[in-house]
Amino acid sequence: MDGVNGQVTQKPKVFSYNVVFEPEATQEDILEHSGIKRLLDMAIDGFSCTVFCYGQTGSGKTHTLTGPPHLFENGPDMFSESHGLIFRSFVYLFNQLESRDDQEFTLTASYLEIYNEKVIDLLNMGTNNKPLQVRWSKKKRGFFVENLFEIECAELDDLLAVLEEGLRNRAVASHNMNEYSSRSHTILSVNITSEQKADDGVYITRNGKINFVDLAGSEMTKKTNSEGKTLEEANNINKSLMVLGTCIAALSDSRKRDAHVPYRDSKLTKLLADSLAGNGVTLMIACVSPAKSNISETINTLRYAARAKRIRTKPIIVMDPKEKVIMSLQREVSLLREENAHLKMLIDLGESGLPQGGQHTTSGQSPSLANDPNIAENVPNTALPLMSRQGSFRIDDEKLENLDNRELIRLVQHYMAEHENVRMENKELQEITAELVRDQELVCKENERLLRKLEAASRVSTSDPNAQNDDSVSGNPAASGENQLDSSLATNTSSTNRGSKRGSKISSFRSRSLPSSSSSQVWINPLNDTRGKDTGSATSRRSDNTAPQESPQRPHHLPDSINKELEKRRIGKSMTDLSGSGGSTNSGKSNGGRLNTSDGRNESEFILTRRAPLKSKSISPGVAAGKSGGRGKARSKSVPRQKGGGRGDIPRGPAARGTDRKPKGMRSS
Numbered sequence: 326m327d328g329v330n331g332q333v334t335q336k337p338k339v340f341s342y343n344v345v346f347e348p349e350a351t352q353e354d355i356l357e358h359s360g361i362k363r364l365l366d367m368a369i370d371g372f373s374c375t376v377f378c379y380g381q382t383g384s385g386k387t388h389t390l391t392g393p394p395h396l397f398e399n400g401p402d403m404f405s406e407s408h409g410l411i412f413r414s415f416v417y418l419f420n421q422l423e424s425r426d427d428q429e430f431t432l433t434a435s436y437l438e439i440y441n442e443k444v445i446d447l448l449n450m451g452t453n454n455k456p457l458q459v460r461w462s463k464k465k466r467g468f469f470v471e472n473l474f475e476i477e478c479a480e481l482d483d484l485l486a487v488l489e490e491g492l493r494n495r496a497v498a499s500h501n502m503n504e505y506s507s508r509s510h511t512i513l514s515v516n517i518t519s520e521q522k523a524d525d526g527v528y529i530t531r532n533g534k535i536n537f538v539d540l541a542g543s544e545m546t547k548k549t550n551s552e553g554k555t556l557e558e559a560n561n562i563n564k565s566l567m568v569l570g571t572c573i574a575a576l577s578d579s580r581k582r583d584a585h586v587p588y589r590d591s592k593l594t595k596l597l598a599d600s601l602a603g604n605g606v607t608l609m610i611a612c613v614s615p616a617k618s619n620i621s622e623t624i625n626t627l628r629y630a631a632r633a634k635r636i637r638t639k640p641i642i643v644m645d646p647k648e649k650v651i652m653s654l655q656r657e658v659s660l661l662r663e664e665n666a667h668l669k670m671l672i673d674l675g676e677s678g679l680p681q682g683g684q685h686t687t688s689g690q691s692p693s694l695a696n697d698p699n700i701a702e703n704v705p706n707t708a709l710p711l712m713s714r715q716g717s718f719r720i721d722d723e724k725l726e727n728l729d730n731r732e733l734i735r736l737v738q739h740y741m742a743e744h745e746n747v748r749m750e751n752k753e754l755q756e757i758t759a760e761l762v763r764d765q766e767l768v769c770k771e772n773e774r775l776l777r778k779l780e781a782a783s784r785v786s787t788s789d790p791n792a793q794n795d796d797s798v799s800g801n802p803a804a805s806g807e808n809q810l811d812s813s814l815a816t817n818t819s820s821t822n823r824g825s826k827r828g829s830k831i832s833s834f835r836s837r838s839l840p841s842s843s844s845s846q847v848w849i850n851p852l853n854d855t856r857g858k859d860t861g862s863a864t865s866r867r868s869d870n871t872a873p874q875e876s877p878q879r880p881h882h883l884p885d886s887i888n889k890e891l892e893k894r895r896i897g898k899s900m901t902d903l904s905g906s907g908g909s910t911n912s913g914k915s916n917g918g919r920l921n922t923s924d925g926r927n928e929s930e931f932i933l934t935r936r937a938p939l940k941s942k943s944i945s946p947g948v949a950a951g952k953s954g955g956r957g958k959a960r961s962k963s964v965p966r967q968k969g970g971g972r973g974d975i976p977r978g979p980a981a982r983g984t985d986r987k988p989k990g991m992r993s994s
């Protein structure tokens with residue numbers, strides 16, 4: 326920095342701030358660009374906001390906040406250009422309040438000064454002799470001034486009257502640096518209580534606040550030539566400003582975030598504690614003098630401001646605790662309802678292609694909620710006027726205001742019960758969704774495996790139509806493929822049966838829409854169902870079999886492609902009969918009439934029944950009939966155990982167990 330006579334005195338210091346006003350800036354510029362409008366909006370919304378001016382004596386703090394001295398002496402001139410930030414903020418505030426039609430506001434204002442560490446009510450000068458006490462409020466978790474006057478302000482004029490009265494009463498004295506020097510810190514507070522009608526007729530009350538703090542200026546007593554009373558005032562001012570500086574330094578240092586902040590060391594910091602680091606939003610206006618003689622004070626002020634800029638608060642909306650609970654529960658209930666509806670939609674989508682075993686509620690109101698005794702039955706009679714029996718939980722708009730504490734508690738309890746119910750239901754739905762996804766994956770894998778085997782079978786039979794008559798039939802992939810196919814079908818079925826036998830929680834939902842074990846053959850996940858789109862695929866044909874209108878006793882219907890394959894290998898007659906409409910299979914030598922499935926046998930029996938002819942037919946004609954009867958027999962015995970379609974692949978569960986129950990007259994294999 327170039328000093329006087331061009332001498333380099335020290336390195337330049339760089340500070341950064343949100344806004345810097347040049348000396349030419351007008352009072353209106355401060356209103357428009359300082360950010361105060363945003364603070365006022367937040368105060369209306371329920372936040373606790375503070376704007377304070379800091380700087381050395383005579384730097385223009387009071388001028389910035391209230392304008393030049395004597396401005397209010399003959400009553401406020403509404404059109405004066407000199408009006409400071411407080412006057413302009415009041416005008417802005419009332420304009421904003423009028424524009425918010427959906428809310429009702431109540432404004433109160435208080436005005437105090439801290440003079441020589443005593444709190445004096447500027448709206449009740451009787452306290453001059455008996456200072457007010459600053460106390461800790463457990464309920465509000467903050468300091469407050471006991472017995473401070475609060476004036477209700479219905480009009481802008483009321484607020485301006487408060488400002489005028491306070492300015493008249495505050496302590497002012499003259500010294501070398503300022504003819505009208507503030508000898509105290511003043512805090513003008515405007516409390517804004519808003520009531521807004523929310524859903525369900527609940528009124529949401531918010532308590533916002535804006536504090537205008539005009540700090541007394543720090544002063545070097547040598548410079549100001551203070552003595553006597555003014556010197557005492559200066560010492561007290563400097564002391565409290567020093568504590569404020571210590572608090573700001575502690576709060577701005579991230580390494581000392583958990584360290585002790587000495588709010589209690591002065592009345593000023595006690596009352597500003599919430600603004601500095603609590604749940605409020607604070608705007609600091611640092612006033613500096615451009616005079617070279619004030620350079621050290623100016624740098625000090627800039628340093629303070631830079632530190633204060635690093636402080637982070639956690640702004641919250643101040644609400645009535647009871648209403649806060651009601652609101653948060655309402656919000657949670659509505660969120661959970663949305664999630665519920667979404668999960669139900671997913672489940673409905675997942676089940677839409679399956680036979681409906683029962684009623685499934687698809688309305689917004691969940692069955693468990695609708696029938697919830699906590700909601701419907703446990704509503705006490707005394708609270709009945711508040712509730713609507715239709716739908717879920719409603720509150721009569723007019724009655725709410727007249728609720729006493731007991732009824733409010735009951736109301737909250739009901740919300741909590743509803744909330745708990747929706748949460749439980751949500752959990753159940755999530756479990757079911759997870760089950761469905763697992764089912765889907767299983768079935769998809771099985772379908773893919775089946776299709777691969779079918780393709781393999783087709784390839785082999787196309788290339789070697791006489792393969793089944795060959796000696797090597799025991800190793801015939803086509804033959805073993807058929808056995809594997811059977812096992813695969815059993816796997817699919819058993820997975821369905823497993824699904825229907827899940828825990829009661831899940832079955833309570835699934836039993837309504839999942840097919841019973843006797844009616845389902847292959848569980849096709851409707852999400853992957855291509856019915857109507859690709860009629861040629863095996864999957865789509867299988868899913869046709871699971872259509873709801875189908876008789877639950879209807880036996881397996883094999884895909885045409887499989888039947889064709891079986892036909893090609895000349896084992897198809899009995900299979901076709903089996904898989905067809907249930908016509909007589911008496912023509913089959915090995916199975917005779919025993920394989921007729923039109924008698925409504927359950928599917929596990931059916932699967933086993935089908936396996937028998939495969940063994941006897943696919944193996945017997947080639948093997949037993951001819952060339953290697955012994956091998957054929959051995960093969961016949963070993964079939965269930967081997968080649969991927971053996972016992973290892975037979976799933977556990979009802980269908981698998983069914984394979985051990987031999988149908989009447991069935992030959993042991």
Ligand SMILES: Nc1ncnc2c1ncn2[C@@H]1O[C@H](COP(=O)(O)OP(=O)(O)OP(=O)(O)O)[C@@H](O)[C@H]1O
Nearest residue numbers: 381382383384385386387388393503506507541542
């Ligand atoms: N931007 C400005 N334009 C015109 N006059 C100003 C400006 N800033 C301050 N002044 C004048 O300077 C004088 C001192 O200002 P002010 O009283 O606001 O200082 P202060 O910081 O509040 O001092 P103290 O801490 O001693 O109270 C006042 O007469 C005021 O009108």
